[in-house]
Amino acid sequence: MDCNECADISDCNYHGKCTKQHCICYDDYFGNQCQFDYPCDALSSKIGAGCDTMSLLAMKGKFVRVYDRPLYVKHNLSEGLDFLLGNQADLNPDDDFLKGYLADLIPAKNNTRFDSKEMKGVLSDRTVVILHSGSRWLGSVMLHSEAIRFKRDLSEYHGFWEKAFDRGNTFLISDVSYEGTPDNVDFFRMYQQKQVERHTGLGAYGVLAPLVDLEGVGFFSCVSEDGYDCNDV
DSSP states (O other), X not given: OOTTOOSSGGGGTTSEEEETTEEEEOTTEESTTSOEEOOOSEEEESSOOSSOOEEEOEETTEEOEETTEEOEEEEXXXXXXXXXXXXXTTSSGGGOHHHHHHHHHSGGGTTSOTTSHHHHHHHTTEEEEEEEOSSSEEEEEEEHHHHHHHHHOOSOOGGGHHHHTOTTTEEEEEOSOOSSSOTTOOEEXXXXXXXXXXXXXOOTTOXXXXXXXXXXXXXXXXXXXXXXXXXXX
16 A cells, blocks of 8 residues: 555544545545645734735635645735845845845846836736745745646646746745644745855755744744734734
């Protein structure tokens, strides 16, 4: 029997039925063995500013999965990353992710103000995606069309990995985690990514800076988009 196969309901954690050696989960659970509670509607950053959240990416009433984990997205980055990073969004102007991202995107426009109409127009077509890589959660910026691509192709994205973990696109990475959702998982801000290519002795992820002061607190909280009032947090 393969590791993803079942023999009876106990192999599905009593959260689903074993049908033809595969678990069919009840509505409130998911996973190969129905081991996870159904993911929350949205994620809220514990250090973010404002009321914007990351939304569960869904299609036809079912959430989209990569490596059997949900994806969360935030479309339109014209207002920057304050909703995720709060006052850390520009903690060090030399390492500000979006400014560097835009400078690489439009090299001839490096002197254009970040808050200009032109820059906001470019960022309005960008999406932040939180997705699982098989062992860690990543936070990456993509074109809106690239994020929507996940709705069309639900297969594992080994061929897409290099795109998802592009050092110019990825700015967040979590601790190793095999949980079903990224809430209450510790995340790190990735710095000096370009230095990695210069063989400076940095690890594959560059310099990792914790996003919250206390280990184990986690970076995201689960919230319901319908009943979420950020003024109560």
